Amino acid sequence: MYRAGIASILSQLAREDRLAVVENFSVDAPKTKLVASKLKDMGFGSVLLITDTVDENLLLASRNLPNVLVLEAQQADPVSLVRFPRVLMTRGAIAKMEEMLA
Numbered sequence: 255m256y257r258a259g260i261a262s263i264l265s266q267l268a269r270e271d272r273l274a275v276v277e278n279f280s281v282d283a284p285k286t287k288l289v290a291s292k293l294k295d296m297g298f299g300s301v302l303l304i305t306d307t308v309d310e311n312l313l314l315a316s317r318n319l320p321n322v323l324v325l326e327a328q329q330a331d332p333v334s335l336v337r338f339p340r341v342l343m344t345r346g347a348i349a350k351m352e353e354m355l356a
Contacts, residue, residue, distance in 0.1 A: 257355045263335045274342050284314035302338035306346030
């Protein structure tokens with residue numbers, strides 16, 4: 255039932271055009287300004303970022319942003335998916351989510 259709920263939420267996000275997919279999302283240094291500017295350039299304000307693996311630079315750089323949450327695919331939960339107006343996923347995270355939901 256849990257897997258079906260997550261699959262349903264992801265489908266609804268895609269239908270509402272609230273789900274975006276990128277090839278990769280990383281930063282070179284653990285600087286909050288880098289993540290903030292990268293997300294602003296992409297047109298995201300408040301966003302849930304789901305990656306296949308969270309590198310330490312990205313985790314350190316995003317933890318001071320109150321409107322950004324970075325999770326690995328295994329940590330994604332229904333509450334987080336619904337809480338944020340936009341969800342940004344990497345292609346690797348989509349593959350891991352497909353494995354989990356299969």
